[in-house]
Amino acid sequence: MSRYIDADKLMEVLNGFTQFHHIETLTVGTFVDMIVDMPTADIQKEIDYWHDRASSYEQTIVKLSNALADRREVVRGKWTEERLPSTSGGSYQVWRCSNCKQAFNWRMNYCGNCGSRMGDGE
Numbered sequence: 001m002s003r004y005i006d007a008d009k010l011m012e013v014l015n016g017f018t019q020f021h022h023i024e025t026l027t028v029g030t031f032v033d034m035i036v037d038m039p040t041a042d043i044q045k046e047i048d049y050w051h052d053r054a055s056s057y058e059q060t061i062v063k064l065s066n067a068l069a070d071r072r073e074v075v076r077g078k079w080t081e082e083r084l085p086s087t088s089g090g091s092y093q094v095w096r097c098s099n100c101k102q103a104f105n106w107r108m109n110y111c112g113n114c115g116s117r118m119g120d121g122e
């Protein structure tokens, strides 16, 4: 799942760094640390918003996760039928996900490995 950070907050951190150091002394490692330490954008606002509309903590979590799931980018994939050699000398059928290439013994409407949604009838 994508992790979004607040670009304005990152600029604040960078400006803070340049108040005490020359920008030329900023290493890639330090810059990566700054990005890793950034809080995910607006998640607290989301929690507060759903908390105001829920009667319990559990309901807040459910409403928040539903809202995030609705916004998540839907990745679509296709099953590809394939035969693999079996140890007994024959072969057996598998279904391979077009996105992550994981093979399964059965088809589902989503990939159990990467979560891609599979097209109807494919």
Ligand SMILES: [Zn+2]
Pocket: 077, 097, 098, 099, 100, 101, 102, 111, 112, 113, 114, 115, 116
């Ligand atoms: Zn997959």
